[in-house]
Structure formats: structure tokens, C-alpha cells
Amino acid sequence: MKRPFSFKSSVQFPIMIGWLILLIIPGILFVSDLSLFPWLALDSFAAETLFWITSTGTAPYGVATVLLVLLLGYQRLERSRFFSLFLAISLSMCATLGLNHYLKPYFSEARPNAVWLEQHYLLNTDSFYTLTKVERKEKMTTAVNRIEHANTELTLAPLIKQHWQHEVGFAFPSGHTLFAITLTIVASYYLLLAGNLWIPGMLFCWSIAIGFSRMLLGMHWSQDVLASTLIGGVIGLISLLVIHKTFPFIWSMSTKLVPQLIKKNQ
Template sequence: MSQIIRRVCWGTLLLLVMPAAVWVSGWQWLPGFNEGALRALFAVTETVTSPWGAITSLLLTGWFIVCLRLRFRSGVMLFVILNAAIFAGQGVKSLIKSSVKEPRPYVLWLEERHHISPDFFYELKRKQRSALVTEQLAQESAVPAWLRAHWAFETGYAFPSGHTMFAASWALLAIGILWPRRRYLTVTVITLWAIAVMGSRMLLGMHWPMDLMVSTLISAVIVIPATYLAGRLKGGEMG
């Protein structure tokens, strides 16, 4: 168990480097970032956004099973363990969001630019928030149409970041489970993908650096027992 905790902690520190550096720098989000780069980051963030996130989970789960050469029963058990960890993270995220109620960066920008109070914005129902975003940004040249649509789709609170918890959990699962099996390329690719997802959430105006940092720490807490359970499976390299 101590080795699992050590690996997951090292992975957590790695994932925290980027948002921590942004937080320390005092960087503040504003629209107008290079649109080509934003579109690329949007494509990355969409791998987590519903419904594509479910497909990403299925693909990653399947690849974990292949990498570990598990027999059918152990493969099913691993499927349950991995996806239970992901669902648990999303459940914790929803509970915290409803309690903390932190506005997204783009919502505070709407307040400054279009004089829409965050309190007023979040008192509206989700469909009304979406309609308000679409209406207020119809003539806003600084925000491309696809980003307006993304904002209108995601009108919930900021803290913590569900996208980060999803991607960070998969990266930490890879570090905890696949690294000792020498699946270094897989671990590297999943970790870089997770960091890209985290960066996309800030640059798209959806989250603050602290959202990402706390989300990563929560993911680590959830991943440690999941990694331990996965390590007890029989029928392949994990046996």
C-alpha cells in the first residue's frame, strides 16, 4: 500500500505543477487568446465533456485491460473498479459545487462586460442561463461562436473542476497501476492528456487554477483505494 501511495503522490505533484505555477504567477483569464490554439484545447476538453467522456472512459478501461492481460472475470472487475473511481469523483464534484457556489471566470467577465450579476445569473434555471449567455454574446466579436456555445452548455459553478477530476483520476490510475508494469508510454500519454485538459479549462474561461489544484488532490484520495483494489486482481500480470 505504501508504494501505491508513493506513486500516486508523485503523480499528484506532477499534475499540480502547471496550475500551481499559473496561480503563483497571478495570471488572470481574459478572452481573446489565439483562436487556433483555443480550438485545439477545446478539442482536448471535449474528450471529457458529455457524451464523449463516456467513450473516453470505455477506451481507457479497455486499454488498461489489454495492458494488464487480464482474463475475463478480472477484466470485468477492473472495469468496475476504474469506473467506480471516476463516478465517485464526479459525485463528490457535484456535492461540492452545490455547496461552494463559485462563479466561473467567464461569468465574472460577463458581469464586468455586460453588467450581469453572478447572483442573478445563478438564480436562473440552467436553460435560462444558457439563453442569457447566447443573447448577451450574440454580437461579441472577442468570443468565437463555438466558445459561446460551450459557455451556454456549461453554466454551472466552477469549484471544483469535474473535467480535471476525470482526467487527473485517469492519469493517477495509470501511474498507480500501469507504471510498475513498465507501460511508460501509456502513462506518459495519459498524463500529458490530463495536463492538457486541465490547461484547457483555464484558457476556455471555465476554471481558476485553485479549482484544478483541489480537484487533483481529491482525485488522488479516490484513486489510492481504487489502485489498491486493482492490484489485488488475479488472472494476468496483476496476479
């Protein structure tokens, strides 16, 4: 049987270079000790645009993003490679969600917007993060509604206010960045194998935009995005390696089992 998936250096090189560039951007901010929040006016069109970008990595819209990538892959890949892509994305997304769920309470890092609210006497992060999620949303709603009466020039657009009220968990790691980097690494590999350049390029730019949106909207620190970019890349590469090792067996089983099931149901 012809092996439908194998690692090729011609594809590995652009993937690794792209991953390195994605690491450099938050890395510079981290080393320089620069914070992008609250640099951007959060009642501006730019802020609302970033909200829609970040929403592509937020449930349930993140599911639509994965389905769109799979659809594009289905149109451009042969059947065996698309099946391999599907398995690699499924594996990497499960690993990303599980790791994100475990690490957030482990590090218990407050988000930049919560720290900012505390600095303006609108929130107490120590007590805030001991509350249930529902109670945190209520506290955050009260805090953002009091911003206009505080001694600050910051104003939140309705969409940003809604986003702050919804995102009340811990900061580290950035789940959105993990999601974007992992999906980009995995999908780009298969699409580059098929000779497609523009979709990996779009995914690369989208990953950068996701990282910036998380920092500019006050959801994450630069170290969150940096670490999540590193972890997301590792998850993506490990997922590709696992599928590379197991796919010939899975594909062989599926090509035998599916025809048998069809014949049985006829």
C-alpha cells in the same frame, strides 16, 4: 490463489511524482495570483484545439475516453488485472461524479467567463446563478451574442461560443480535472504494473492539457484546477486501496459464479 493486485513501491513512486508535478503547475498560478483567462485569443486555432481537448472530459465524449482507456488496458493486462482496473475505474468515476455534483452548489463559485461578462456589463452573476439551467443557457446565449457590440477586443470562435453557452454551472471544483486526474492515476497504476510506460505518459500529458484548457477557455480559476487535482488524486488512490482490499474476494466469487451461470444456460 495468487494475488492479482498488490501495491508496489516501484509503481507508487512514479505515480506520486507525476501527481506532484500536476499539482505544481496550477499551484504556481494560484500562489502567483495569475489568471490565464482571457490571455488566449478565443477565436484562434489554439483555442479550438483546446476545446477539442476539453471535450474528451465532457459528456458524452468522456464516456468514449474511459472506454478507450479500458480497451488499451484490456489489450495489455491479464484478465484478473483488467477486471481489477475496471472495478477501480468504475468506483473512482462514481465517487468523482457524486462529489462534483455535491460540491458545485455548496461553494457556488462563479466561472471566470461569467465574471468577465459581468465586468463588461453583459451579465449579472448574482441573478444569473439563481436561474434554472435552461434559463442560464438563454442568458449566456444573449450575453455572448452581445460581446461583439461591447467595448472589448475579445472574439469567440463558434465552438467556444457553443462551449460557453453549454457550461453554465458553478466553477468549483473542475469536474473535467477531477475526471482526468482520477482516470490517469488509476489507469497508470495498472499499466505501469504491466510494464507499459507510454500510455501513462500520454495520460499524464492529457491531464495537464485538460487543466490548461479549463483555465484558458474561461471555465475555471487556478484554485479550481489545483483543488481538483488534489481531490482527484486522493479519490484515485483510495479507489485503488479499496479494490486492493476487496478484489481477492470479488475475483474468487466471479471465477466461481461465471462458470456456474454458463453451465446452467447450456
